[in-house]
Amino acid sequence: MPHEPGLRESVDARWPAGFLLALPSLAVFVGVGFIPLALIATWSFWSFDPDTYWIKPAWSFASYAALFENGRATVFLRTAGLAALTATASTLLAVPAAGLIGLLSGPRRAALLLALFTIPFFTSGLVRAFAWRLVLGRQGIINNALMSLGIVVTPVEWLLFSDFAVLLGMVAAYLPFAIVPIVLAFARIEHSVIRASQDLGAGFWTVFATIVLPLVLPGIVAGFLFVFVVAVGTSMEIQLLGGAGASSISIMINDVLRVVNFPLAFAIATVVITLLTVLIIIANRALRLSRLFESLGI
Amino acid sequence: MSSPAAIALDRVTKVYDKPVVSDISLEVPEGSFVTVLGPSGSGKSTILQMIGGFLQPTAGRILFAGTDMTALPPNKRPCNTIFQDLGLFPHMTVAENVAYGLKVRGVDPATRRKCTTEMLAIVALEGYERRRIHQLSGGQRQRVALARALVLDPAVLLLDEPLTGLDERLRQQLRGEISRLHRRLGATILAVTHNQDEALSLSDRIIVLRAGRIEQIGTPREVFERPANAFVARFVGFDAILKPERVDSGIADWHARVAGRDIRCEPPVSRDPAHDYVLVLRPERIRIADPKERSDLGPLTVISTAYKGRDVEVESRLVDGQALKFLISADPGVAVPASGSSIEIVWEPMKPLLLPDALVEP
Secondary structure: OOOOOOHHHHHHHHOOHHHHHHHHHHHHHHHHHHHHHHHHHHHOOOEEEOOOOEEEOOOOOHHHHHOOOOOHHHHHHHHHHHHHHHHHHHHHHHHHHHHHHHHHOOHHHHHHHHHHHHHHHHOOHHHHHHHHHHHHOOOOHHHHHHHHOOOOOOOOHHHOOOHHHHHHHHHHHHHHHHHHHHHHHHHHOOHHHHHHHHHOOOOHHHHHHHHHHHHHHHHHHHHHHHHHHHHHHOOHHHHHHOOOOOOOHHHHHHHHHHOOOHHHHHHHHHHHHHHHHHHHHHHHHHHOHHHHHHHHOO | OOOOOOEEEEEEEEEOOOEEEEEEEEEEOOOOEEEEEOOOOOOHHHHHHHHHOOOOOOEEEEEEOOEEOOOOOHHHOOEEEEOOOOOOOOOOEHHHHHHHHHHHOOOOHHHHHHHHHHHHHHOOOOOOOOOEHHHOOHHHHHHHHHHHHHOOOOOEEEEEOOOOOOOHHHHHHHHHHHHHHHHHHOOOEEEEEOOHHHHHHHOOEEEEEEOOEEEEEEOHHHHHHOOOOHHHHHHOOOOEEEOOOEEEOOOOOEEEEEOOEEEEEEOOOOOOOOOOEEEEEOHHHOEEOOOOOOOOEEEEEEEEEEEOOOEEEEEEEEOOOOEEEEEEEOOOOOOOOOOOOEEEEEOOOOOOEEEEOOOOOO
16 A cells, blocks of 8 residues: 555544543553453353353353342342442431531631541451441440440340441441532532522522532432442441341352352343443433532543 | 611721721712722722621621611621622523522512513513523623622612623623613612722712722712822822922912922812822823923933833833833824933823822821
């Protein structure tokens, strides 16, 4: 093929500087994100060979059919329900906390308060979850206090190894995920908007209901989704704080992997990832959640 | 006795680390347009925020139609503010923005719709009801803010730098708009600005503020033609200021001596024993004298000239070392003096003003 003059220019136009600059992060995204996920999705359609305990490239939907067997669907629903409950509780706590940080504090105090909320992340999640046993157990701080105060005679049993304990542990662990996007949403509210609303006759609660709440709604939804996504994937709190029969999707995947049924494990993972992705895309379309992070420059 | 002023400030002071507003008393009569004019940091925004209820004065009272409302929060005051950055609600349509105050007051939906439609017609925004704020131009946003405040028929409308940050064309258009609304609705308006053109063209009365104190209160004509002191003079465009060696009082005219020349001046309107007099001239009324003409002042050495479009700015120095900047016409027929040349100048028929030299911070 003859060399065409101006070919370099056309190449430059097709690969603009922006693309070249994005190349490293794109490589990371494809290398450690997209390729493994694609493999998981592909292998979930292969067949499990019980004789060799290995997978073979014979396309089948058997793994997906198995999702509805042995009460697996119930585990899906239970996990989603627990995650939704965790996300709801976290969001309810995060709104006033974020309001305090993002709206009422000056920049210095806001940074300090935000840092305080992230301190729990300095220790391992395992340690934090375990610490709740010392608080909630039969001989734990709460039961000891209640008994020495004479409020109860025998230890309160439902505090530990119960859904309550799991919920408490998860909310404590994932609250910061809800706070950060809501703080960003609060910080985006211009002061003059609130002033204008007061000026036009609105008292505190009217300002909150008609101006502040609608403007932070994208942050609230983003915070809810962040916690929900993390809570769906966790197993630690359930294993350490949950009751005897408690299960979750990640525990189920673990169990399936123990019998090396890779296609089934991958099928579960693929369904979870697909559902979460769809959820996030819908929420983003509806509320333009990605705008929240513009102020961070990401 | 006349009815009490729509707003009166009674010896209002606001102190942060140091006083920002010191012992200010002023009145805005019903139906008038009053402008507080001052450079940034003069405390004019603080005054507006205290009237709006967003700041509490350290001392003094704020009265609306004779009633003391100093302690009331913003939502209980009979005034509305147009903030410099407007504060329009981004999650509402134009109509919802305008109807907001009515809704908060519990006005029924039918009346709300009627008032909103009328007000949008007044600010020439019919058909924009369902638009979002981000779909509007800067001028349209300003008009939404005006409509949103005016629909409540406030006793006083407060304008914070209403035309700042707009381009020249929009500025002129809005200036006309505000003036028209003021006349049509008979609204009482208090504006703050640092722009003297804005203040001169819009207001019935101008209050010149400097470092939290009132320097002069007067009609635009009074402030422009008879500034109280050199600070006010410089603020309204008397940029050519000379220090006389001696001032002699007379019966009709006073005489001042500058660089050995005797200059006939207007007698001073205000006297201030704390300050010496300075001689104040409008730079655009000065021209270079013909060789045969009797000059008012000279000789001056031309230091530099700068083309400014309509005018040429001439920077010159008197024999006693004082600098004088003035403007000559940039018409091709008018000769621009060469740097280093010696000139004489004429300002007839204008007579220089003698004003207290209050340029130094008090």
